[in-house]
Amino acid sequence: MRVYVSADMEGITGLVDADDVQPGGRDYERGRSMMAEDVNAAVRGALAAGARDVLVNDAHGPMRNLRPDDLHPAARLVRGKPKPMGMLEGLAEDYDAMVCVGYHARAGVPGVLSHSFMGHEIEDMWLDGRPVGEIGLAHATAAALGVPVVALTGDDAACAEMTEWDPSVAAVPVKYAHDRFAAELRPAAEAHKAIEGTVAAALTPLPPRPAPAAAEVTLTVRWQSTAVATTLLGLTGVTADDGRTIRVSGRLPSLYRQFGVWTRVAASLTGQAPYC
Template sequence: MRVYLSVDMEGITGLVDAQDVQPTGRDYEHSRLMMAEDVNAAIRGALTAGATGVTVNDAHGPMRNLRSDMLHPAARLIRGRPKAMGMLEGLDGTFDAALCIGYHSRAGTAGVLSHSFMGREIEDMWLDGRPVGEIGLTHATAAALGVPVVLLSGDDAACVEMAEWDPNVRTVPVKYARGRFAAELLPVAEAHEAIESAAATCLTGELTAPPASETTTLAVRWQSTAVADELRNLPGVTGRDDRTIAISGQPLEVYRQFRVWMNVAGALGNQPPYC
């Protein structure tokens, strides 16, 4: 059994603030350790369930957060950027299951460090008319590859968002939002035990990806009209209003196109990754 882990940082045990998750933050180095420990808990659970191969993709910000010397020796790490598939780099149909560790809720929700991919640039997103963020788009893209997402860890808002998207995905809340930059935290040992136990349990059942649409439509409302103006020049992109653009096509192609949109928006905005 091959298991894939997409690992973000905002939903990691104990982290609540930009100072925790940005490389210039005063608590970032400690947060890297916390990130590795959540990941290692999930890896231990996967191994208990019989995983013969584990691949971890560092999916946060610069994508150089996880240190290879802190990672469980049974796992391979994908680190650095740019990556054509971003948060899902390395995932393909040979994997039996995917786990989302340290994820957060979408922009506009009352979750810890909530945003959608680019906190300053993206105001809202919709997938086939449904509000979506990193959780939903990751789930839909994995399904298009034939891989089921079976576990998500993060704050309670992220867990609710995943349950609304797919109630079959097991969720592990490691903290409870008290605001965008505050949370009630589970004790660290308890959080790690919950992640490990959930990973072991969810990987022992039937692993079947949900059906994927042949075509999908992604719409994004940007904070800046300049971004929307520039992106409307790309083939297949249509404008819905001054700040909202959309594209339709095969799910994997739509996801890859969105990755290009973010690169363009980052170059135009010249802003830090979020907050």
């Protein structure tokens, strides 16, 4: 069994603020350690279920948050950026399952450090008219490859978003949002035990593989800046709904990769910090 782990940071046990998850923040180094502990709990769960190969992709910000020497020795690590597939770099059809660790709710949802890919630059996103953020887009892309998402960890808002998107995914809340930068924290040892046990159970037995998607889907994004929308209209297939909202149709996972180009263009135009 081969298991793929996409590891974000905002939904990690104990972390609630930008200073916990951004390089240079006063608690960032502790945040990196906490991230490794959550990821390692997921890796232990996968190994307990019989995984022979576990690949972890560092999917947060600079994508250099996980220190290789902190990672479970049985796991391989994809680290650094840019990556063509960003948060899903390395995911392929030959993986049996995907686990999302440390994920967060989409923009506009009252969850801990909630946003969609770019802090406050992306105001809303839709996939075929359905509100979507990092959780839904990752799930849809994995499904298009025929890889089932089996488990997700994050705050209660992220877990609720995953359950709404796909109730078959096992969700592990490691904290309970009080506001965007405040939460009631689950004790770390308890959270890690829950992550390990839930991942093991979610992989035993393996869930059925979704049928790889062949149909086109439409991704719509509303930006804060008209400059971003106007610039992206120069790309083939991109059309405008209004001055700040653009859309494109295509097949996943290629569409996911194209969206990564959008975010890099937006970052070069705005230079905004990830969190307001």
